[in-house]
Amino acid sequence: MQDWSKISRMPANNIKKLQDELLSKIVQDEIFSNHPYYSNLFKSQGLDPTAIKGRSDLDNIPFTSKQDMLSSEHDPERAKRFILQVPEGLKSTPKPKKFALLGRKCAEPDPTEYRMSQLFYTKGNDLDPIPIVYTRYDLNNLEETGTRLNDILNLKRDDTMLNAFSYAPHISVWQLFHSAMTLGATALHSGGGRVLGMEKIILAMNNMGAPVLVSHPLFVLATLQTMLRQKTDAPSLERVIIGMDYAPMVVVESIKELMLQCKAANNLVQRVYFLSMAKAGFAECSPGFGYHLNPDQILVEIINPQTGKSLGEGEKGEIVITNLDSRGTLVLRFRTGDLTTGGLSSEPCPNCGHTVPRILGDIEHRHDYYDLISEKASVVFNGNALRRYMFGCKDVLAWHAEIVSKNGNDSLNITVKPAGGINEEELATKLQNDIREEHRLAVAVKKGSYEAITNKIGLESGISVKQIFDLRQ
C-alpha cells in the first residue's frame, strides 16, 4: 500500500490514475496467471488481460457474487478457487529459515507473500460464511489499514479501548486488534457479549476507566440502557465506535443521548464500515461525512442493483468492490449486497480534508428487502427502514418482527418490550399506524419479555443481531 500521508491528500484525478495503474497491474501480473477462478473466466470469455487498462474497462469483467464463492456438496473446492496461488517462479526459491524467531521479515522475493497466514470468514448474514484467506502480505496491509483507521477516527495512544465486538474469525475483531496494537493503546479484546457477557463488559469498562467502547450499535444501546436501569454511570466513557451492523444516523443520535444520560465524559459516536472482501474497515471522521476508503487497496463502484449499470457520484446503489492490492482470497467486481443511501463521493472531506473517496449515507443490507404481497398487490418491504424507525423509538427497549403469510396475504407480527412507565396500548397503536402507513402492510404488535426478545435476536450470542425473521414457507 502507498504512503497514507500522501494518498490521503492526493487530488482526486491522481487517485483515479493510481487506481487505473494498480488495476491493470494486478490483473496482468497476478490475476491472469495465478488466480484459478478469474484466469479460467478470462480464458473462457476470451477476455484479454492487457485490455484492462483502467476503471473504464471494468465493464468487460462480469460481476462476482457470493454464490460464486460458496462451496457446496457438489463443489467443495469453490472457495479455494478464489485464492491467489504462489507464482510458478517463486515456488522454487529457498524458503525462510525453519525457526526464524522474531525474524518476521524475509528477503524478497518471498513465497510467504502468497502463502496463507490466517483465515477469516464473512459474517454470513444471508448465506453461509465464506472463508477468506489472508497472507502475510494481507496482514501487513491490515496493520496499515489499522493505522489509517486510527488517523481518521483521531484515536490516540492514551485512549484505553474496550473492544466489545463479539468474537468471530471476522475482519471487525481483527482490524480493531491491529488498530490498537499499532497505536500502542491499552486495549481489552473482550470477545463481546458472547464471551464476557454484558455485565462483565460494564464492569470492565468502569474498572479500566476506558474512554473508548467499540461494538455493534444495538449492543451499545442495550449496554447503555442497562447501565441507566442499574443506575451505573459511565464517567470515563468519551467515545463509542459502532460497526458490524446496520448503523443509520438515528442510532448515532440515540447513543449520544444515552451517553449523556449515563454521565459520560463526552458523547462522541463514530461509525466504521467493515467489509470482509475488502480486508479492511473504513471509518467516518465524524458521523455523516462518509466512510473514508483506501483507494490504493480497493476500487469501489456503485451500481444499480437491478440492472447492474454503473451509477454516478452521489447516486444510491449497491457497493461493488475490486481488490487492488491483495493476496490470498482476491475478488474482482464483487457485489457486496450492501446498499449506500448517499452514493460515492470523490470530493475532499469537508470535515477532515482527506481527499480519498468516501461512501456517503447509511449502509443498508439488500437481504433486508423483502418482496411481499399485501392485499393482492406486490409490496417491497424495506426491513432497513423498519429498523431505522425502531432505532428512533425511545419507548421501545427491544423488539423483533416476523413476516408471516396467511391466505396469500403477508403481514408483520412485531414483538416489543416497552420502556418502563409507557402506556403500552398507546405505544402499540402508534407503532401499528406508523408502520402500516410507511410499509403498506398489516401489522400486529404484541408485548414480549426483554430476555425472550434479546435471546431471539442474538444480542449477546451473535456477532450482530437479526431482528426480522421471514417465516413464510
Next chain:
Amino acid sequence: MEKWEVLCKTPYKEIRQMQDRKLRAFICNQVSIYSPYYSNIMKKQDIDPYKIKGIDDLKYLPFTYKWDIAPNAENPQRHKDFVIRPDEEVSEKYGHFAKMSMSTGKELIEQKIYDYKPVHIHFTTGRTALPTPFVYTKRDVENLRESSCRLLDVFEVCGDDITVNCFPFAPHLAFWTVYFAADTLNSPVFHSGGGKIVGTSKLMDAFEFLRPSVAVFIPGYCYYFLREAVKQKRDFSSLKKIFFGGERVPPGLKEKIKELLKQLGAEEVMVLAVYGLTESKVGWGECPSHEKYHGYHLYPDLEVIEIVDPESGEPLGEGEDGEIVYTSLDWRGTCVVRYRTGDIARGGISYEPCPNCGRTVPRISSVIERKSEFKEFNMTKIKGTLVNLNNFFPLMMSHPDLEEWQVEIRKRNNDPFDLDEIYLYVTKKPDVDEENLTADLKQKIIRETEVSVTNIIYLPLDKLVGQLGMETELKEKRIVDNRPTG
C-alpha cells in the same frame, strides 16, 4: 531475553547463575521500586531488597496468593498494585531527562512507554476467585511472542504446519499464545474461537477445508469434537499433532484421543500438553514423545520456578512432589513474586538435560494436579473423608465404556446441614451393559477416591453434553458443586 538456541545448550549451573543475576536486578531495580504491592510489603516487613542475591534468597520474600491479587468488592482495583509502573515521582525524573536532551529525550520517553505502558490484557478464568486482569506492555508482548515461538520449537512445529486454534476466544493466555506464536512464526492458522463461536459442525468443515497438521484444543472439548467427527465420518487424516491447554490432561484421555484419530484416518498423532498460568504470562510445552512424558520445558530467563511443600511452604529438592511457586523474571506489566499456583507437580522439578531432546533448561513434571480442586466434604456423618476430586479425571476420562461424565456434589434434600451426596451422570458407549458398568464404576470410584457415589444416572449424550456446557461454556463443567450454603 537470552537466545533460546544458546539457552537450551547452556549447562544448568550457568543457567542458575544467569537467573541469580537477573533476579537480583529485577527485585532491586523494578519490583522493590515500581510495584506498589511489593514495595509496600518490603517496607512493612522490613525486607532489604539488596539481600536478595539469588534464588536461594527468595525464601526471605513472602508468598503471594491468588486472593492477594484478585479484586474484590471492597477493592476492585487491587490488581493494579501488581503492575510494575514508575510512579509520578519517577516519571517526573524521566520527564526532566527528556527536557534536558533535545535529541534523545523523545527516544527515552518512547522507551519508557514501550517498557511500561500496558497494551494487552488477559484475565484469569475465575474458577476459584474473581477474574483478575494481567496486563502486558509492548515489551511483554515481545516476551510473549518469543516464549510462544519457544513453545512451538519444543513441539517441533515449523512454518509449514497448518494449525487450527480451537481454544475458546477469550482474553485468556491459551488463545493468545497460539495467536502470537503463529503470527511470529508466520505459520498458517485459523483462530476459530472454538465450538462456542463457530459451532462444532462448521469447525469440522474448516478442518476439511484447511487440512491442518496441528490442532490446539481444550482436552474435554477435543474428545467431544473428535467423537462427533467419527460419527459424521470426517476425514482428519492430515493431523499430525494435537496440543492441549487450559486444563490438565489425564494420560488415559490421550490414548482415547489417539484411538479416535485413528478412526478419522490420522495415524501416529502426537498428543501433547501445554502448562500455563495467567500469572506466568506464558505457557510451557511438553517434549514430544510417544512413549514417555518428559515434562514441561521452562524458560529460565523469564521465570524462576520453585517447588515447595504445600503445607509448610519449605522449598523442596529436585524431583520431590510439591506445589509449583512462580516468580516473574524480567517482565513488566503485572508481575508476581513467589506466587503459589495451587498446582502440585508429582515428580517436582528436574535440572537434568531432557533425555528426549537434550535441552538443558529445567523441566517440571508432566503430572500436575490442581490443589484448588481438593475440596473438604462434610462427610463426617458417614466416615469423614477429604476427597481428592482430581482422581475422578484420570478414572473417568480413560474409562473405555464411557462417552461423557459429570460429577455433581449436592446436599441431601438440598438442606445445607444434611449429608453430602455425590451424583455421577454418565453416558455409556453403545452395547455396554448398564448393570455391569454401574458395578464397575462404583468399585473403581471407591478405590480411587475413597468415597462412594450416591447415585449413578445414565443420560443420553446430547443431554449430558448440554449439561456440561460443551458448546456454551469456556470450559466444560465436569465437577459441579451445587451444595447450598447455610
